[in-house]
Amino acid sequence: MTPATPPAPNLAEHAYAEVKRLIFDFVLMPGDHFSESELARRVEVSRTPLRQALQRLQREGFLRVFPKLGWQVAPLDFDTFDELYDLRVLIECAAVQRLCEVEERPGLQALAEVWLVEAADRIADGVAVGALDEAFHRALVASSGNREMARVHADITERIRIIRRLDFTKSDRVAATYDEHARILGAITRRRSDEAQRLLRAHIGQSKLEVRHITLDMLYRAREPARSGPA
Known part of the structure; x- marks a missing residue:
């Protein structure tokens, strides 16, 4: 059965979600060039809503456009990702320090209900855990009460999501996330700021290493058929 066409006002949003999925799933590979006409046929929308979607993805850093040459999927820049992760650590550690100092901490109970659970009650689905x-890391930053800090953190989260989400494609990393979040929450609850920040740095640092390895492996596997050629 052919999927129903989205209502006209949502066509640009539909195109945005579809193209972003193609990029995130490495169907459109980093460095790949494409034209609006061929992608419009693939996504099944006209060029006007598609162009709106592409311009949005360009602003977010996922695409580049070249006059008379068309569009290109932005190459993965691990140096930039490293800098974004470093900035993320600074923001989240500042938020954790604040959490350990303030008297009222109403958000901690909600986080505990998600992460301080028995192994049998843990969610196994990687997408859901991602x-x-x-949400866990956003909540830590929101607790600082600094709206500009939260805005910058949200932008970082969006920009690193293309690789960060891969950390939850392996069951051992899902389990590690539960364990590490539990230890971070425990330190915050006891108001041990230095310990909480140390655990947070280690948690984010390990995730960064894992996603780099997984990303490079996925890129290699995605390009392997092209290198092998027809049998």
Whole structure:
């Protein structure tokens, strides 16, 4: 059965989600060039909503456009990702320090209900855990009460999501995320700021190493058929 066409006002949003999925799934590979006409046929929208979607993805850093040459998927820049992760650590550690100092901490109970659970009650689905992980780190930053800090952190989260989400494609990393979040929450609850920040740095640092390895492996596997050629 052919999927129903989204209502007209949502066509640009539909195109945005579809193209972003193609990029995140490495169907459109980093460095690949494409034209609006061929992608419009693939996504099944006209060029006007597609162009709106592409311009949005360009602003977010996922695409580049060249006059008379068309569009290109932005190459993965691990130096930039490293800098974004470093900035993320600074922001989250500042938020954790604040959390250990303030009297009222109403958000901790909600986080504990998600992460301080028995092994049998843990969520196994990597996509769901990835979303919960983002919510965990957003909640830490929101606790600082600094709206500009939260805005910058949200931008970093969006820009690193293309690789960060891969950390939850392996079951051992899902389990490690539960364990590490539990230890971070424990240190915050006891108001041990230095310990909480140390655990947080280690948690984010290990995740960064894992996603780099997984990303490079996925890129290699995705390009392998092209290198092998027809049998």
